[in-house]
Amino acid sequence: MASATDTTTTTTTEGRRPGWSLIGPGLVVAATGVGAADLVATLIAGSKYGYALSWTVVVGCVMKIVLVEGAGRFSLATGRTIYEGWSSLGRWTHWYFGPYIVVWGFVYGAAAMAGTGLPLHSLMPFLSVPAWGILSGLIGLVLVWWGHYALFEKVCAALVGIMFVTMVGAAALTLPNLPELAKGLVPLIPDGALVNVLSVAGGVGGTITLAAYGYWIREKGWTTPGHMRVMRIDNGIAYLVTGIFVVSTLIVGAELLYSANIAIKTGDEGLLSLSDVLASRYGAWAGSVFLVGFWAAAMSSLVGVWNGVSMMFADFVGHVRGHGQDHPDSRLGGKWYRAYILWLTFPPMVMMFLGKPVYLILAYGVLGAFFMPFLSVTLLWLLNTDRVPREWRNKLPSNVAMVLCAAAFIALAVNELQKAVRGA
Template identity: 40%
Template sequence: MVDVTATPGSPPRSPAAGAADSVRSGRPAARWGRQALLGPGLVLAAASVGAGDMVTSLAGAAGYGMALMWAIVIGVVLKYALTEAVGRLYMATGQTVIRSMREAARWLPGAFIAFVLVIGLLYGAALGSVASLALTTLFPALPLRPVAVVIALVSAAIVYVGRYALFERVMSFFMLAKFLGMAVLAVATLARADDLPGLLGTLRPRLPEGDVLTVLALIGGVGGTAGIASYSYWVREKGWADRSRLRVMRADSALSYTVTFLFVLCTTVVGTGLLYGTGGSITGGEGLAALADPLGADLGSVARVLFLGTFFLVTLSALVGGFNGLSHLLADALRTLRGVPDAEAERHIAQHSRPFRLFVLYCAVTAVVVTFLGRPVPLVLTYAAVGSLILPLLSGALLVLLNRRGVDPAYRNGITSNVLLGGSFVLFGLLAVVQLKDSLGGA
């Protein structure tokens, strides 16, 4: 087997690579070595499954029960195709996703650094406030804004001080905890349902008339945006760089979206049992917090506490993962614009590098400032519009980059990948147009 470290221009091996090699060869590994074959996918799932997923799935359940699960399946498949392609691109070229994008269009790295700077400006304040809402609903004596600031600073500190191995363990714990919390609530909902056959009967697929936007929101709302672009950095930190890891990477990204789908399925079950047929609905973090009381009335006070705790962990994990992913993207976009070669990438984009930590501080400081400014409406609209552009740009770039003749056939797009990436480009492009139209209309 050829060692990728011997190939000119290949990425430096991270410390995690040794653990992966130990597992593969049967040598003794570190304490966490048994989990070394997987990891970035759980990080992605923890970072991508946020309050937005809960809101969209609960809102869909309120109007249609579980009849729109087919839309969620489509969203999961498309996001998996994007994530797998991002990981495959890194393995094919030894270059990060931002560096590779420069070959598709020289302006793309500049666009990405502008996009991610805008997203980082509001990300910490937005998610910190939602996490604080969950915590202050559970403990009403706590002040909302100061708690939001503390949550954002603690999240930034987790990313700043830890190496990738610690970050991965923390994110895996978050994913396991919030998945178990929602699974328990779903089982309790089914067990206490007055009309269980009727609830399960809502699984019959249907296409809502005159409500295409709800379907599009469900498809686009499953999983993350910036987190998908960040997946190659977590694969890089893990040390997966040659063809022998390709199958493992695919299994890892498939695990990510399997867990994501199951989480959204559980949320949909809870929403169907609580909201379907009542005429009620849910919007935003405030709606999630307000749902705790009727849930407690139906399932008991323990369920109320469990829901709010899960809601808090969902937002906290998205905040920690987002800070990490955004800092990787910003540091790499800056490196690419400065023309720093791949041989020097380690000290520019690794989690312990100075540029990475500088951008973590940027996210933390802007979170504090914007939280106390109250997130002015123009900034929020800009944030939403910019975020919607990432996936169509990423889909288009992957179609170009992974169909080049210079790409090893083992890594090149096949028919299925091209169909799914093409579908992603069209669908997420349409969603971006809708979001831009709404943002300009609200400006």
């Protein structure tokens, strides 16, 4: 892959038809967004309703394509980062985003390390889950510390490859019922399935990392409206791959769990349960291969967040301190970028041993529930005003799609808030 400073990338994207060698940032944002919790939500939907919710995967991919394209279009059309756009809407965005990214990073850091530790402990039990998780966090830190985007992109691509092969392979192993899968593409909501519909559609392909897309395309070297077409191709292919991956997860849930009336645990441990089912049905090798895919999904999310959200934090702090987006402290590899990597890695280690403080988890749930509505509504605002050149503003189809996204994510936010308050 070309680096951000590779002039060949810029020339190619502006002068010739873009090729597969240019696909990268979209796959990074999609891979980062598909974590273990999202896979479990999809597996549970498949185990409860079979193929009936297949259509929600398509809807989820379309929603994320719309939002990621909007974030990328804003950055390419204006030359500004998404945080600069949010800041132009008023200081209230600082008061939401600042506490959110700090609390989110602390809780997510522990969850991400635990998520990588679980499959590694199952494969190699000579270290505990916390020990494997901490080791994974430290590896993530080393991979992104120096800010080499090209290396980071290659690592993510390799992890995506492992995720894709293992999950699609597991789906193929179950001999899916293709006619039933096709019937499931007709939008119907079974009784009591609304929460599962929202969870699957909302969980396809990420939350805060969607907003990091503009930073990744900048590091890729896509910085002008001339890169708009390759950005859209990149985004579309990335979520096509994601859709196939998530549909494969639904197939596994439908064929292995729904047909046998097997329930799995919620949270990351649900994937361990599935590896046991695969091992008992097809042999120990199948369970082990799936655990490798589980680890790749968790590790891709960890590495992506350690890189992308750290860039967002650096931009936030730089903006609040009055620095421009090109100031070294506001960029990849700068001091605030590295400070947030340390924040993601070391303080959360305490939570892995001492448990999760209730009020911090409550704050995480409340602040996090608002992020996707926040992103949807602010993109609508930014892309329909003079903050964006007229030719790149939303057209009617984009506005309709973003309004529907906002409505869906507001409904999901209400559900998440209720769960967070009940669990407090």
